[in-house]
Amino acid sequence: MKIRRGAIDLHITDTEGSGPPVVILHGLAGSSTEMAATAAALGDHRVVTVDARGHGRSTRFPDDVSREAHVADVVFVIESVLGRPVSLVGQSMGGHTALLVASARPDLVERLVLLEAGVGGDGNDRSRSDLRRFFTSWPVPFGNEAHARAFLGDSPLARSWIADLEMRPDGLWPRFDPDVMVETIAHVDAHPRWPEWCSLDIPTLAVFGAEGMFSAAAKDEFMSRGSPQVTRVDFDGGSHDAHLDASAEWITALRAFLVRV
Template sequence: MIATGDFPGRFGVDVGSGVRINCFDSGGNGLPVVILHGLAGSSREFAATAEALPEFRTILIDQRGHGQSTTIPDDLSREAFVSDVVQVIEATADTPVTVIGQSMGGHTAMLLAAARPDLVAKLVLLEGGAGGGSSAENERIGDFFRSWPVPFANTSAARDFLGDGPLARAWAADLKDEADGLWPRFNAEVMVATLNGLLRPRWDEWEIVTAPTLVVYAEAGMFTAQEEAEFIDRGRDVKRVDLAGASHDGHLDSFDSWIIALRSFLLS
């Protein structure tokens, strides 16, 4: 598996208002693919996905408030997230790109495809939807992040607290090493504010997306069967794949099935 630090091209894009977006570029002459992680994640989670796409030039983006991008940006609107990706694409690619997004990153990708169809050749949404939820649930998620006993003394301490699931392992592997210990690469209050930006369902945007789209759902994901069916029905050019046995983080715990579905779509 590629560690993001091993990518031949790490770069940053200054997108205004003091925000810098960190990216990793696999290099090569293949068609460009841009990957957007989910909430409280980072580009590191998709390094293995990039490695499994050797025919493509893959650009991994740490979205604002995440990874090695600016941790506490002033603007956490959905439009700011989309603008960041637009600026990265315009700075790095001279042809339309395939955009892959998971969860919150899928929401960003969907809004990008609606706002800038000229930039998006294909769209892949892993456990993505139109948005929704409740502020109370978002606060509960924030309380979980606030409960982390940081700084962790070491990776073992982090694993002891976070557990041994695929997402927990990804979090532990991506902690930032500071003088006093290991810290997450995100701020709990920023995560809550980011989630609150997704409260309004964006059906109008989803219904105008014209790019061929692969929607991937996990058997044990976050959406009900009714929610999944409605999202598929209201899309234009949509193919659906379901990952048996996968969780919301199917790119981590159902990797082989995820790559099979992804490559089949990208190479079609």
């Protein structure tokens, strides 16, 4: 369903379960579709997934893609849909958003789960140029799913993108715009949010894939500057998208943390 915040439509899914509430945030160029299996695995919770502005079925061309706008969207969802503190889960950019929400509104976040997420500030003009080049290289519209698969491949991430393609009269289109994605990640890259991370004092789970995007030194620094309430889990496998390619380990770690806390 969609909820309206100002000029922005935010698409959410809500399991409407009776258990403790969990809100899940996807990463850049993703959507709540890729979090469906995670939500389904938390059947003893009420799980809300959110399509970030500029992503999925939310407003495609928002006028503001700042970190503050993303944070305000999540705060709005928690307050208007759930009306109580939640466990907040985020992957990659969604984890960065979750971290900032927990810092800005600790009254709304009881516990935090970060999958392949950090404080940001680690991108640059070259990385954003590479990102733009990749997304603009997609020969869209794809004629059908087979054409999309021939170009994108058959990795878990590619399958996730293909499953989320939007059918239009002229073919299949991604549910994001390359320029919006580059502008969005530029705000994450702007500067590292160490003060926000160091300010947190809630039970937190930091999860990393064996083949993720963070170096050993970066992960160690992240942990050393976090509070004593941060627990680290490293998977034996899994990439930056470990919720897709190490899903069993991910679900096990997530459920164990939510139950334990």
